[in-house]
Amino acid sequence: MRQRAAVAVGGAFVLVSALSACSANTGGEPQVDTGRQATGVIATDPRDSAGPAPEVAGARRGGTFTILRETPISHLDPQRTYSFAGLMTVPLIARTLTTWKDDGEGNLRLVGDLAETPGRDVDDDCKVWEFRVRDGVRFEDGRPVTAREIGYGIARSFDPDLAGGPTYLQEWLVDTPQYDTAWDFQANRTSLPPGLTTPDDRTLRFEFARPRCDLPFAVSLPTTAPLPSDRDTGVDLGNAPFSSGPYKVTRYRAGVEIVMERNEHWDATTDPVRHQYPDRFVWSFGPTPDAAANRVIADNGADQSALSWDYVPASLIARVAGDAGLRARTILSPTPSANHLVINNARVTDLRVRQALNHAIDREGLVKVLGGRHVAVPMTTLMPPATIGHRTYDAYPAGPDGDPDKARELLGGQRPELVLGAADSSLEQQVATQLKGNLERAGFTITIRNIPDDAKLDEIKKSGNPWDLYLGSWAADWPSGASILPVLYDGRTIRAQGNSNHAYFNDPAINAEFDRILTLPPTEQSRQWAELDERIMEEHAPVVPLYVDVAYLVHGAKAGGIFVSSVFGSPALVDAHVKP
Amino acid sequence: MLRFLVKRTLSAVLTLFAVSVLTFLMFFALPRDPVSGMCPRNCNPERLERVRQELGLSDPLVVQYGGYMRGVVAGRELGAAQGGHCDAPCLGWSYVNNEAVTDTLVRVLPVTLSIVVPAAVLWLLLGMGLGLVSALRRGTWVDRVAIGFSLTGASLQLYFVGAVLLLIFVYTLGWLPVPGYTSLLDDPVRWAGGLVLAWLSLALLCSANYARLFRAQLLETLGEDFVRTARAKGLPRSAVYGRHALRAAISPVITVAGLDVGAALGGTVITETTFGIHGLGRTAVDAVRAGDLPTIMATVLAAAVFVVLANMLVDLLYAAVDPRVRLG
């Protein structure tokens, strides 16, 4: 009758032949910078905190810098922001008590931002801290920033309606996790929370019940962004923030676009880290990481001065890394984001089983599942290499692809049946499949149980959750062991839900160590954290360290000054500029 | 006619009511705490409880549903964390998007309309054109190619075609701008440029059904007596096809088109995902993932309104085109 089939099939081949350019892959190993550690220190010399920031070589003023990202930034309200995108963006529109001087190579220095220095430990017991506010910092309407506006910013972070941001300061000031009931912001709008005082316009004083030696780090978070109380628009502030930084929001279309233009009241001489190179920053939301990367690679029109915010998708890495012409437009850098196979210690109580798990894991294969060394670098420690004072060790040396025989030997003939709870996202399913494969090779019986992606974190944060294993990751809010080990492994913090101690690990001796180290001055802590890291792994093996995330970014030919923040592993915008 | 309209409207309202109730129930049947989607990242049990109180989640479902519906009709007062007073039609406050859901809808509806309406025009033109050509040249190679083309189109997947087209025309050749949405009012050229790939892929895939349907209808009507009579009377070919056959063959096409467009307006998730354009469909999916009940309700209801309206419109058009149909 008809030859429809022939016509149709013909059409199909035209289509597919366009795709099938093939040449043999002989597998050249990609060259990746392995983990390096942050040399972070708190700048004691006030000159480190002085502005202006050194000029970026080759940078010029002008142009529009575009940032492509799939999902919108959840909050631009400094007191509410906590996402990486928010933490990296807010510095453009808000200043904080302290901030990080970062070269993107791991050379970190905590300097004063609104404060002249990164704080003063008044009694050398970490309980009373004073910050002297810098002179000459102004809001976008020209009025000066004083201790009062900084205090108000911290106070409004207690407002339960404005939840979402970090909670360190709040919890430390009132010494309880239930800070919003301990001090009611809405009933005390004109006062400051207990423990926080402004002896004068240029002094901010914190008094804590317990030693809080990490305070200089904690006040680098945007909780300390200043706000005049008459400019507080509540939940709407996120759509129209009131700027104290080099840029101010001039256009906000929720979920679609944010445009920031220069704030003429920002004074470069007061700022140790920020610049004001581009005329404007434009955040454009919507394109998938795939689309964004492809756009930036194509390098057409406005995309020439654009950055694809999300990392290059694993599937495109071979293409990007294999293109010598793109090398100048990519940034490859390890991040402080650490990933573990978390063992539920409340369920898997046999140390030898946990050790066997550590021996069995094939990290090399895992990295392949993730997309190679441009995505992940294997790790054998609890803390990521980017942590201050980090020391590399391998408590259970099993080679790059695991040692199933050693694991079998530790198991001594038993065949533990373990349930691996995994989010139902495509990637985590594949990771779980790979883990299941190499654990079963070592004599485990693994059941993968899917958990809805968006519910997984809530579920594993519940103590008494029913799974034996799950994937967990932790990105610290500052690169100190204090914001990693006690947070993740202090068994006394375990509650019914909302736990960060996903491993439900609890050991009195280790807990005592936490208390001891936490009272030491930050500079002395780092070495001790590294030692404790190794001790925990050797004595208890509460998790299987897997890998740290690697940031792999691509940007347009005219986008300059982008580096990966050594603190958060995301692109930093303070040096961003548009090349001519 | 009036009676028909009243009856049809009543049934439509009943449908929308049922959809809203089912969505509401479905959401609460989810095996997860609805609050966790609305509460920000670092929530402790006490704060969860507060959010629950604020959202009235401990009230009986009927009360919650009533409150929601009252808000839609008359507006209502929400807590300070939800932006305070909310004018009618109040669709609630989205914690996830940090905005009133009405604003979300106002933002995404033009996007979906911009994708679907021109695409529908294209796919109808293409489909009916192909159908007409193959019916007129029935049995010839033209017919074979047209039908082969449309069957191939129907067998392709949008995400597949979209990905290939993107790679070729946008990333490699750079002939087309990157897909995206610009308001038609702001810049018509950019509007069209950003959506043209979506239109083309939709048209390519959807026209197949119309080509086949229209061809079959034409062949059927061309075989009918009145067309033969008209030709015997010596009316020119074009007049016969134009005046008689086309009109008779068009009503089933209208039916299918109406239903398709109605459904597509409810969200073209695949298209939106493929081309990275955030319209109603993507918003709905994101809302379900985030457990954002107010946004789920709004997107589902908006989609249902489109489907129901399209259904009604089809019935009316059908009666207009085909006088044999009585509205009863």
Next chain:
Amino acid sequence: MTDGPADEAGPLLRVRGLTKHFPVRGGPVRAVDGLDFEVRAGETLGLVGESGCGKSTTGRLLVRLLEPTGGSIEFAGHDLTHAGRRHLRPLRGQLQIIFQDPYASLNPRHPVGRIIAMPLRVNRIDPPGGTRARVRELMERVGLNPEHHNRYPHEFSGGQRQRVGIARALATEPRLVVADEPVSALDVSIQAQVVNLLRRLHRDLGLALVLISHDLAVVRHLCQRVAVMYLGRIVEIGDRDDIYHRPQHPYTRALLAAVPHVGQFGPAGRLRLTGEAPTPLDPPSGCRFRTRCPRARERCAVEEPALVRRDGGGQATACHFPGPDPLPAEPVRAMA
């Protein structure tokens, strides 16, 4: 009212005041509006009239495909008027119908053998000698090759299909068959064959037949008695010869006049029907024919004529001014 000579067992079919209104918007359509007639066993009654006059509705009412709005139908002493399926069941076999469209009336998916056997099957009748034999016999009787029982309707011509329809109607040995325009869809050459078949069956099997047709020639050929319908009512009923030779109602006369070969029997060539019949949705007051009647008087608009027997014969007419003679006075057009 109408009768033939009384039968001691009473008539096979007795219809009284039969009414069928179809509800539509704008009021009921009075498709059939008070029919009275009887059919005796073995008798053939023709039901004639223009299309739309309610003949077919009457046929469907008789076999209870439709439920009457009013009146009564009595068949072989049983009241069928509102009988449910269960009550009808034992009577179904005795009361069958032949349809007009030989294409639509046969299930295209069944071989004709099964179609013919269908009434036996649904009534669970096991004829002597078995169903197969019965089907062969029926096919032979209606003039079909019994070897073709495995063939499908689309493999037969229109006339043959109508024979299948007739065979189906005969399967249960009915006492009364309603034939609804049985030949009007057929070619003229085939029509005669089928008419003759019906005539032969009537004679051989002693069937009572209600023949519904607009074709006066067919009716004259087959029927002993004839009823003329206009707008849902019987306007004249009587023996064939009376109706054809001595029509009393102006409508009957006009009908006859319209048919050349039949018209020659009628005396009045000058009566012509003009215009369309009024809609049964809103029939004219009084005599329904008055709007087209050349004899209409004022009285016709006011008073509805009853069907009355003339001169004690079998012929009854519903007309205020019946008869072939010219009217005494000038016709006055009633209001339209």
Next chain:
Amino acid sequence: MSLSPAAGPVPAAIGSGGTAGPPRDRRGAGHSPGRLAWLRLRADRTALASGAALVLFLLVALAAPLIELTYGIGPRDQFQDRLDGFGLPLGRAGGVSGEHFFGLEPRLGRDIFIRLVYGLRTSLFVALAAAVLTSVIGVVLGTLAGYLGGWLDAVVTWITDLTLALPFLVVALVLPPMLTLRFYGQRDTVPAAFGVGVLIVIFAVFGWTGTARLIRGQVIALREREFVAAARASGAGPWHMLFRELLPNLRAPILVSFSLTVPQFVTGEAALSFIGVGLTEETPSFGRMIYQSLEYLQTDPAFVLFPGVVIFALVLAVNLFGDALRDALDPKSAG
């Protein structure tokens, strides 16, 4: 195009069969209309070719375990040692070799050929089962609504409208986790069959409207036909009416709507995977494979090509065969 299978076309072009009056065949025994359609189908080369392809697909799907046995590689076996540092397969054209006919998947290094074989099995099973369920629901509701009419018709029509207006995606997103939790403990293995079953149910619940509409229209048309009146006049009961008189005449539209829904469900499964719902990683399926492969359009085109071509060929074969079937059943629309 919308994802909802309910939004499929209403095949208005289908005659109820039989009335078309094909050339009368006077020779030999009777040819039923079905047999005539079969003869026409056999004379149609497109139908033969696509039909043969479909049979082949079905055989492959049925024989999957046998193929695995001969091939020596299972759908879950990982060959990560044959991937390069980026997780991409070594060798030519995505690792095609005598051992791995279609090469390897990136990341996990599973064999594409055997996963396609099992994926075919899953997809065909889902599509066929859902299409059967859809047809049953559609035919039952459509017939009841069309034949009995009245309030039942009104109710069925309203439910049809409601189903069209219901959010397919939201249900597809919400239902699987809900049902999983309902039937399985949090540590229980959820068998792959459960996910497949849920998917089938979702498709059936949303897919029946087209069939029901079509059947309802056909039944209403048939109800007025005189052979139905003849059966009624003979005292036929509802059982006889439905199964002896109506259903045999509905075979053609049922077959056609079946042939239209099958490809919808094959692609529906893929589309659901594309937005991140659907089957789990452990169940090999076309949808997941294609969804995962699309990203590799630039870096491993072979990975996109093999599943893409197979699903395209499958859907095209079903479409071609369905089209030919329609022509065979309703010769009026034939060229």
